[in-house]
Amino acid sequence: MISEQLDKIREEALKQIKGSDGLEKLNEIRVNFLGKKGELTSILKSMKDVAPEDRPKVGQLVNETREAIEKVLEETKNKMEAAARDAKLKAEVIDVTLPAKKNKVGHCHPNTIALEEVERIFTGMGYEVVEGPEVEKDYYNFEALNIPADHPAKDEQDTFYINGDLLLRTQTSSTQVHEMEKGKLPIKMIAPGRVFRADEVDATHSPSFHQVEGLVIDKNVTFADLKGTLAEFAKQLFGPETKTKFRPHHFPFTEPSAEMDVSCFKCGGKGCRFCKGEGWIEILGCGMVHPHVLEMSGIDPNEYTGFAFGVGLERIALLKYEIDDMRLLYENDIRFLNQF
Numbered sequence: 081m082i083s084e085q086l087d088k089i090r091e092e093a094l095k096q097i098k099g100s101d102g103l104e105k106l107n108e109i110r111v112n113f114l115g116k117k118g119e120l121t122s123i124l125k126s127m128k129d130v131a132p133e134d135r136p137k138v139g140q141l142v143n144e145t146r147e148a149i150e151k152v153l154e155e156t157k158n159k160m161e162a163a164a165r166d167a168k169l170k171a172e173v174i175d176v177t178l179p180a181k182k183n184k185v186g187h188c189h190p191n192t193i194a195l196e197e198v199e200r201i202f203t204g205m206g207y208e209v210v211e212g213p214e215v216e217k218d219y220y221n222f223e224a225l226n227i228p229a230d231h232p233a234k235d236e237q238d239t240f241y242i243n244g245d246l247l248l249r250t251q252t253s254s255t256q257v258h259e260m261e262k263g264k265l266p267i268k269m270i271a272p273g274r275v276f277r278a279d280e281v282d283a284t285h286s287p288s289f290h291q292v293e294g295l296v297i298d299k300n301v302t303f304a305d306l307k308g309t310l311a312e313f314a315k316q317l318f319g320p321e322t323k324t325k326f327r328p329h330h331f332p333f334t335e336p337s338a339e340m341d342v343s344c345f346k347c348g349g350k351g352c353r354f355c356k357g358e359g360w361i362e363i364l365g366c367g368m369v370h371p372h373v374l375e376m377s378g379i380d381p382n383e384y385t386g387f388a389f390g391v392g393l394e395r396i397a398l399l400k401y402e403i404d405d406m407r408l409l410y411e412n413d414i415r416f417l418n419q420f
């Protein structure tokens with residue numbers, strides 16, 4: 081009789097479920113009894129041997145058996161899962177009385193502090209902050225700045241070449257050319273950024289450091305504007321007592337050119353260890369933009385004049401914070417950085 085067979089199947093299934101030791105085993109039982117090739121399915125297949133009038137009754141019995149087995153399977157599965165969860169929770173006890181991990185608050189790098197200070201001063205005078213590419217064409221880094229292929233300045237600023245024409249810029253002065261080529265006048269910009277030189281690392285040199293370039297181009301700009309601007313910059317950066325001095329110098333892209341010294345902010349100009357007894361500290365290069373440089377970038381030197389300057393960011397940071405070794409700026413030692 082089918083109903084006896086069904087009773088036996090149900091009994092056997094429940095027995096196996098009771099004795100099962102895990103979810104895997106439970107699944108195996110489900111497949112064996114209820115799956116496509118399972119025992120209940122094979123009974124359904126033998127329905128064709130059942131008299132047609134008995135079929136609904138038998139069908140109902142099969143369904144009841146299936147439901148009964150499924151119910152117990154489901155209950156057992158829930159119990160097993162709950163037990164596994166409890167065990168896991170017990171194993172992973174969190175001790176809320178342990179001291180918490182502290183998040184350390186970071187510090188701005190001295191370079192960043194110095195840059196923000198320089199940007200604050202110049203934006204306060206109406207300058208725009210722009211950026212130029214670090215990978216540069218020979219033309220922008222040298223040629224357009226009046227440094228042709230055989231110029232000795234090219235030896236002083238040896239760099240890393242990507243190919244004959246592409247190099248890592250040696251000076252942010254290349255940004256001047258990009259700004260002039262845009263053709264929008266007047267220009268009043270500073271351009272901070274990373275520059276590269278084929279230099280060995282020591283206390284005052286690094287193959288990669290930072291500069292801030294400045295460029296002003298307008299009608300009737302004179303050397304007096306340059307002096308006034310940079311004197312104000314020095315006062316804001318090193319204190320209101322700071323004096324400035326301009327020494328004649330040579331840069332290929334400016335004429336006349338100068339280097340600017342500031343009175344030593346440690347001794348006020350009397351001479352000390354910090355300024356090596358000089359009373360003055362060299363701080364930047366500057367000059368009136370060379371007419372040929374203007375011309376090469378499409379600006380008429382009879383109509384427009386301008387001044388430019390370039391200052392080493394590390395130099396400012398080292399001076400301002402009295403750091404005597406540039407390498408400290410690149411080592412990222414938290415004990416060092418914490419002091420600023």
Ligand code: DAH
Nearest residue numbers: 251253365366367388389390
């Ligand atoms: N580019 C120069 C250097 O790296 C610095 C400099 C000097 C920039 C004079 C200027 C300038 O714009 O007018 O040594």
